[in-house]
Amino acid sequence: MNKLIKYICTISILIFIQSCDDKYLERLPLDSPSSETFFANETELEMAVTGVYNRLWYKTQGAVWFLSFDFASDDGWDRNGSALQALGRGEQNADNGYTNGFWSEFYRAINRVNYITSGSEELREKMDPEKYDRLVGEARFLRAYFYAYLAELYGDVPLVISTLTLDESQTPRTAKSEVIDYVLSELNEVKNYLPLNVTEKGRVTKGTVLALISRVALWNERWEESASAAKELMDSGTYQIDPDYSGMFTFAGDNSPEVIMRIQFLRGVQTHNTPRDFLSRMALGHSNKKLPQDFVDTFDCIDGLPIDKSPLYDPQNPFENRDPRMDYNIVVPGSRLVNWTFETHKDSTQTWEFLGDEMIRVPNVEAQHAYASFTGYLFRKHVDVADYPTNVGASDQNLTIFRLGEVMLNYAEAKVEMNELDETVYQVLNDIRGRESVQMPIIASGKTQDELRNIVRKERRTELGIEGFRYFDIRRWRIAENVIPGPVRGRVNRYGAGGWLNTPPTIDPMGTPNYDNISNADEMVVIETRAFNPARDYLWPIPRIELETNTALTQNPGY
Incomplete structure (x- = not known):
């Protein structure tokens, strides 16, 4: 009886409430913002x-x-068998993740x-x-x-x-x-x-x-x-x-x-694993993202000449007398990475470990590990050794997306393309090249438009390496069809081989190497063969799911 009375009373109350106010039950959420009232303050x-x-x-x-982006350009490669790797090979389609x-x-x-x-x-x-x-x-x-x-x-x-x-x-x-x-x-x-x-x-x-x-x-x-x-x-x-x-x-x-703007990260809120992607196996990294020999060879010697023209370049000591930005961007064999000397030749079964002021010989994981750097090089930019060892997989280092150096190179390129070759163009180029930690030779005035165009394009590759610009640069300059197709090469890395190319590659005015005339080029590691279809690949495919749900969309050519 008591249950029945409670039931009748409850129904009566609800009927009364509804008769008084039809909107009574249209209540806004109490534990989260409502779209009806959001932006109240x-x-x-x-x-x-x-x-x-x-x-x-x-x-x-x-x-x-x-x-x-740059891991699908001629400056980088993604080791994982991923949709990004497929993009680099020119195999993307409308279902590419x-x-x-x-x-x-x-x-x-x-x-x-x-x-x-x-x-x-x-x-x-x-x-x-x-x-x-x-x-x-x-x-x-x-x-x-x-x-x-x-x-x-x-x-x-x-x-x-x-x-x-x-x-x-x-x-x-x-x-x-x-x-x-x-x-x-x-x-x-x-x-x-x-x-x-x-x-x-x-x-x-x-x-x-x-x-x-x-x-x-x-x-x-x-x-x-x-x-x-x-x-x-x-x-x-x-x-x-x-x-x-x-x-x-x-x-x-x-x-x-x-620095003009950086993406902000905070441990406990959002982090990234760039150190894990870039660092060596010995430094607790996975070496997922790496660079080809092409990117290494684009850096000039300290006299301002490319490696195929500079008397300072020694093929048996290829990293000496080079633009300092090479070392700032790249971990090259023989350089220090965290607490070890980075060595990648297969015969380098041991390497140096730094223990304070002491150095000891230890087994070299990088020489033979199946998932170490395939090309023999790693990226140094965007990695702070302060993340080692605790935060290699969860860094809260902020990442730069806008800086003055890019803006200055934008200015120089725009002026060159307008054929306004005044002193301001040389000034911004030389200010970038002349920074205290770089100090590359000045670009002398008197260049033609074509000469300055090539200088600016090469400088963008050197200065802005692995900052997300190369992928867009080679497409807007319409040179992707020339620099992407073919083998993605690493260093000479065969057992018993000397480890280096006998002679430097030929470097074109924009800094692109060509290895066709090197006698031992066949000893270079080839990690992938890429293709690029200029009739299709300058644009990405519209996702298939979008075409199916929005029938007003059309697909890009070739997909």
Whole structure:
């Protein structure tokens, strides 16, 4: 009886409540924000913008996204049998997990920004309007940033700048030129809402916006816009060339005068495994990501001449008298890596271990381990030995995505392409080459446009190595079809062989080596043979799943 009375009472109460207020049961969640009320205050806007920044943590094929591109270029290789390795071989298709991932991740980030710009406008009247414009400006910058990459990778892409209903979801591709117009227009507007610099590291600033304008305009041959943005940033005096090249890519880089923006990591929140990918087996790494002989040989000698022309180059001591940036970028045989001398020739069964001031001979894992460096080289850039041994697989070192050196090279290239070969072009090149830790010979004035074009392109490969630019450079210069196909080579590494090439390769004006005329070139390790189809591979395939769910999309040629 008591149960029946309780049941009747409960039903009666519910009927009474519903008759009084039909919306009573339409309650908003009490334990999380609701889309109905979100952006009620400044804190919620800050949370939403932080959510967009978090998309910069995207990792793919074991690498932080912006670093991963160069492992499919002529500067790098991914040892894993992965979708990234397939891209390097020119075997990608519409189901490739690596190329598909960028589409979904970047549009997810864009959707977060669209949610902010579509739903937060009323908040501007409830908080400091300048702070509102700054926060939304940061989000709009990131939307433009992701769209710039989508357009470079896929060409024409849907340009969606507001939240869509289900009925609006069938969205066709927008011409790449229109997407770039939008990106540059957005950037030129939001730069007015942002300070030149901030104390809170990792946030977008006006300097970051100018750096991206210079990059995007350069990628799309809008030379005047690129040079103008780069000059505005350089003239601001906010950033200076760092005398310590290698320090920019360690924990110390947070305080570098050259760094404009870094992706922020924090142990316990988000980390990355770059040290694990790059370090040797003896240093607890996996040597997953590595470089070919091509990248090593592009570095000049300290007299400013390529290795096939410099009298300072000795084929039997190939790493002596070289541009210091070679050692800052690359772990070469005979150099120290953490506590060991890095040796990779198969006959080097022992190596040196450093124990304080003492050195002892120990077995050399790198010489014979099946998963050690196949090419005989490793990347040094982006790795700080402070992560060894505890945090090799979980580093919270921040990673640089914008710095003054790139902006200066953007300026130089844009000026050269406009055939404005004034002293400012030589100045920026020589400022980069003349930094205290590098001190390469100056580039003398009086060069032709073609000569300076090749100098700038070679300098980009040397200065910006493994920072995520080479993959895009060889495509926008339309030389990928020349530098990608063929064998990916490592050092001479056969038992009983001397270990080095008998003579230097021929180096073309852009720094690309050719090994055809070397008598013992057949002794070089070949880790992969790549192909590149110029009628197809300058663009990525639109993901198959996107074509099936959005029938307004069309596929790129050849896929």
